[in-house]
Each structure stands twice: as structure tokens, then as C-alpha cells.
Amino acid sequence: MSDFLPAPANVTLAGHEVSPIAWGMWRFAGVDVATARARIDAAFEAGVTLFDTADIYGCDTPGGFGSAEALLGDVFAEAPGLRDRMVLATKGGIILGVPYDSSTAYLTSAIDISLKRLRTDHVELWQIHRPDLLTHPQEIARTLEDAHRAGKIGAIGVSNFTPAQTSALAKFLPVPVVSHQSEFSPLHLAPLFDGIFDQSMAEGMSFLAWSPLGGGRLGDPADERTRAVAGLLDAKAAEYGVSRAAATYSWVMAHPARPIPIVGTQNVERIREIPQAFAPRWTRAEWYAVLQTSMGEKLP
Numbered sequence: 001m002s003d004f005l006p007a008p009a010n011v012t013l014a015g016h017e018v019s020p021i022a023w024g025m026w027r028f029a030g031v032d033v034a035t036a037r038a039r040i041d042a043a044f045e046a047g048v049t050l051f052d053t054a055d056i057y058g059c060d061t062p063g064g065f066g067s068a069e070a071l072l073g074d075v076f077a078e079a080p081g082l083r084d085r086m087v088l089a090t091k092g093g094i095i096l097g098v099p100y101d102s103s104t105a106y107l108t109s110a111i112d113i114s115l116k117r118l119r120t121d122h123v124e125l126w127q128i129h130r131p132d133l134l135t136h137p138q139e140i141a142r143t144l145e146d147a148h149r150a151g152k153i154g155a156i157g158v159s160n161f162t163p164a165q166t167s168a169l170a171k172f173l174p175v176p177v178v179s180h181q182s183e184f185s186p187l188h189l190a191p192l193f194d195g196i197f198d199q200s201m202a203e204g205m206s207f208l209a210w211s212p213l214g215g216g217r218l219g220d221p222a223d224e225r226t227r228a229v230a231g232l233l234d235a236k237a238a239e240y241g242v243s244r245a246a247a248t249y250s251w252v253m254a255h256p257a258r259p260i261p262i263v264g265t266q267n268v269e270r271i272r273e274i275p276q277a278f279a280p281r282w283t284r285a286e287w288y289a290v291l292q293t294s295m296g297e298k299l300p
Helices: 033-045 067-078 104-118 137-149 163-171 196-203 224-240 244-253 268-272 274-278 284-295
Strands: 011-013 016-018 022-024 050-052 087-092 125-128 156-159 177-183 206-210 260-263
Touching (some): 104 125, 224 244, 224 284, 244 260
Parallel strands (some): 022 260, 087 125
16 A cells, blocks of 8 residues: 555645635525535535635625625524634735736725625635735735734635736745645646746645636546546546545545545535545556646656
């Protein structure tokens, strides 16, 4: 068994020990409070403690911009004890049609409005959702430092930032940037090669992986490459008696940067299956086989 990669374990994020898998609320909005509560309860039952949302989530539903946060706030209003059981992360800085604004005026307002929607006085992690190319990192740092000092945000993270953009922001902050959130899956391999995983490990940053199932493509493979990757994942899933999704999450978590997959399903039964992801173990050869199949070429 010595050739098997380490099993996933709880990780530390923003000073809190959190589950190695998070649950995300990209498609959370558009339902009633009872349905929303059932999803959250299922995530807790599955051992999830890290919950990830954003102010823009729900913008494609009748409730519009902010509706995912508002729905979560409604759940908290009905069951206040749930808030204390989770490490809550949200994001801001995207404005439909702009598209990005990280100016002091906007971010200050965005943070305050998110807290009001969520019916909480703070979040454990606040992340800039996308880099705003028109705001100097020193201005962003000053805004986030003020929010941190006021107790509104417990820690600061970035989403979809390059390592260089992250380093520029960190240079002006008196507190660390604790996390990256970027896309990573067996079909989207960029963090392995663009320096984000390297920076995460070097700086002790957590990495939150969005779309760990390839934006749903691994669930319904439509091309030769995806089918080939899915076949390897299915072999591992069959070996351990778990789903293809669980095998995929386990592949993601096997990297030494300890990526935290953000599970996006809103189906209660599938949420309950999250613990399956902790069963599969990968040898180096098996893990690299998935990588090279996805790349369509052998590593040198």
C-alpha cells in the first residue's frame, strides 16, 4: 500500500479546520426555504463544513443577483444554529455588464450588502471573484484590510487570479491571502502547470477547486478525450464500489496541494454521497494515467 497516495484529511482554511470537500451554491437559488434547508442538512450529514457562495450566484434565476445569498440568509433566519456550524465563504467584485469592479467604493458596499443578505455580521472567508484590471492592488488591499479589521471578513482569498496577481495583492496586505479558488478537474489541468498549485504549497494557501467534474462533462462524456478519462475514473470507481463523481473528487484531492473540490450538485441524494469520495486510493501510475490521457500525450 505504500505506493498509494495519501488519503484525504481535514484541511485548515482561514484558521478553521474544514472538511476536505466543500459544497457550493452556484445553483442554490430559485427554490423555497424548505428545499434549501434540506440541501444544507444533507451537506452537514455528509460531513461538509465549508460552504461556498457568491453575490452573483442566482443571477440567472427570477430572484436575480444576490438571490443565492438571500436564500441562505432566509435559512439562517429560520434555523440560526446552522450558521455557527459552518465555515462560510462568499465572493464579490463581478457586476453584470461591466464586468469587474474592485474599487474601494464598490467592494466596501458589496461586502456590506452580502452580509445583510446572509443575515450575518461576518463571513469566515471573503474572496475577490475575478481580478479587476483597473484597480491597483494597493487600493484593493486597503479596502480588504479595513473590512478585516472591522471583523466583517475573517480571512481574504482570491478567485480566478494568476499567481502574479495574487502576489501583487499580498504585497500590500498586512494579513495573508489564505486561498485560491480556480477551476481544476481531470479535464481542466491548468493549476498543475500555471504556478497556482506551486504558489498554494509554497505560501501555505488553500486551493478550492470549482467545476471538479469538468462542468458536468464527466457526467455525460461527449467526445473521445472525455470518454477516455471517464473510463479510467470508472475503473477506479468500480474498484471501490463508488460513483464516477466520487472517483473524480478523489483524484482531485490526491494532489499534494490538497485541493478542496467544491461539489455543485443540488440533488439531496447526491449530496449525501459525498463521503464516497474518501474511499478510493490512487497509485502514482494510476493518477498520472488520468493526467496523460486528459493531456492526450505522455509527460516527458
